[in-house]
Amino acid sequence: MSLRIFSNSSVYALRALMYLVSRREKQKYISIKEMSETLDISFHFLTKALQPLTHKGILMSSRGPAGGVSFLKAPEEVTLMEIILILEGEDFFKSCMLGLEGCGHQRPCPVHGVWMDIKSILMKEFSSISLAMIGDKTVMQHLRLMNL
Amino acid sequence: MSLRIFSNSSVYALRALMYLVSRREKQKYISIKEMSETLDISFHFLTKALQPLTHKGILMSSRGPAGGVSFLKAPEEVTLMEIILILEGEDFFKSCMLGLEGCGHQRPCPVHGVWMDIKSILMKEFSSISLAMIGDKTVMQHLRLMNL
DNA sequence: CTTATTTAAGACATATTAGTCTTAATTAAA
DNA sequence: TTTAATTAAGACTAATATGTCTTAAATAAG
Numbered sequence: 001m002s003l004r005i006f007s008n009s010s011v012y013a014l015r016a017l018m019y020l021v022s023r024r025e026k027q028k029y030i031s032i033k034e035m036s037e038t039l040d041i042s043f044h045f046l047t048k049a050l051q052p053l054t055h056k057g058i059l060m061s062s063r064g065p066a067g068g069v070s071f072l073k074a075p076e077e078v079t080l081m082e083i084i085l086i087l088e089g090e091d092f093f094k095s096c097m098l099g100l101e102g103c104g105h106q107r108p109c110p111v112h113g114v115w116m117d118i119k120s121i122l123m124k125e126f127s128s129i130s131l132a133m134i135g136d137k138t139v140m141q142h143l144r145l146m147n148l
Numbered sequence: 149m150s151l152r153i154f155s156n157s158s159v160y161a162l163r164a165l166m167y168l169v170s171r172r173e174k175q176k177y178i179s180i181k182e183m184s185e186t187l188d189i190s191f192h193f194l195t196k197a198l199q200p201l202t203h204k205g206i207l208m209s210s211r212g213p214a215g216g217v218s219f220l221k222a223p224e225e226v227t228l229m230e231i232i233l234i235l236e237g238e239d240f241f242k243s244c245m246l247g248l249e250g251c252g253h254q255r256p257c258p259v260h261g262v263w264m265d266i267k268s269i270l271m272k273e274f275s276s277i278s279l280a281m282i283g284d285k286t287v288m289q290h291l292r293l294m295n296l
Numbered sequence: 297c298t299t300a301t302t303t304a305a306g307a308c309a310t311a312t313t314a315g316t317c318t319t320a321a322t323t324a325a326a
Numbered sequence: 327t328t329t330a331a332t333t334a335a336g337a338c339t340a341a342t343a344t345g346t347c348t349t350a351a352a353t354a355a356g
Binding site for chain 2: 315324
């Protein structure tokens with residue numbers, strides 16, 4: 001297996017968000033159907049993957065013709081960190097590298113310190129990146145969000 | 149879900165290695181049975197999890213009475229990085245954060261740069277830690293390798 | 297008001313990972 | 327040389343993650 005830190009569901013939601021923000025100047029709502037086809041993601045699966053984001057006020061959605069999803073919160077104000085905590089859960093960065101329960105300062109595992117450092121770096125990185133930054137970069141440098 | 153970068157199988161093997169190195173002064177072989185009971189890991193599962201390490205010359209094993217596993221390569225010379233590549237595969241650190249095929253300098257995804265940085269840090273950290281270091285630390289600070 | 301379009305929700309199916317069990321092969325000791 | 331102990335290997339089962347399908351609810355347009 002290769003290194004992956006997010007579930008498929010989260011990755012799909014992330015890619016859709018990146019797609020959405022990279023063309024946010026167009027019409028108000030963008031349909032999940034369009035995104036699922038463009039990004040080659042199962043439509044129903046993507047629909048569900050995005051729901052926590054609407055529930056938590058990142059996106060808004062509209063049913064019916066010309067419906068879809070759109071940003072409720074300004075992408076400039078949304079960090080990757082915030083998205084990750086919504087998609088994966090608030091405890092995402094509270095794990096032990098060895099999966100031990102209650103591993104912490106009191107009763108640490110042998111790699112507790114290293115793992116803490118690594119998690120800190122991840123959190124710092126993800127907190128410093130907004131969706132708007134990703135969208136701008138994606139447009140300007142023609143970056144890809146799908147397999148070829 | 150919380151952050152985890154290794155499979156259960158790999159985590160079990162890592163914990164067993166840490167246990168093994170933290171008491172390497174004792175008898176030559178330590179039985180997998182003993183480790184599986186001490187660490188509360190399924191015996192057969194642990195047996196299989198450790199096999200790639202014997203195949204790759206990190207451990208040696210002996211069947212029969214007083215058998216078990218022991219280090220073939222000196223724990224001072226074995227880094228976490230080396231273990232991870234054996235357990236998870238040589239391509240472990242070649243992944244894309246968004247799971248895109250062929251994501252690289254040529255056709256990067258929007259988070260390619262960040263992800264590269266993160267992976268570099270991980271590789272650097274894991275390369276700088278030997279099993280012997282972990283063993284010494286575990287003994288000296290009475291660190292734990294199992295759930296309470 | 298009716299229809300077509302779209303998200304929401306949940307049941308269902310499939311694939312992958314994790315874990316168990318059985319048998320075989322090896323080895324040390326009696 | 328027989329027996330018990332142990333790893334090796336592989337079939338099998340269970341749990342979880344991933345993906346599909348069906349139906350319901352909402353909404354815009356005619």
